[in-house]
Amino acid sequence: MIVIFAGTAPESFNIKNFAPTNIGAFLNPLETNKALYALATSLDVVTIWSLVLLAIGTAMVAGVKRNSGYIAVFGWWAIFVIIGVGTAAAFGG
Secondary structure, eight states: OHHHHTTOOGGGOOGGGSSSOBGGGGSOTTTSOHHHHHHHHHOBHHHHHHHHHHHHHHHHHHTSOHHHHHHHHHHHHHHHHHHHHHHHHHHOO
């Protein structure tokens, strides 16, 4: 609601990109390839920061090196991003 009241036109509001914290917020979803748009929305500053914190926490709880935590967390994230991009490419949504 804050984004809408800040001056964004209600007809151009997109629930998937309500704040410009990812690259996809700067792309037109109607003119951009669906797979590219899905990839661009996955590259989010908030998501990446959350993944960094999750990787550090995973490494500390598991008692392994920090690199192992990063590999585990970012590896799973990459798998889900690839699945999402593949789904967008195959089905257009």
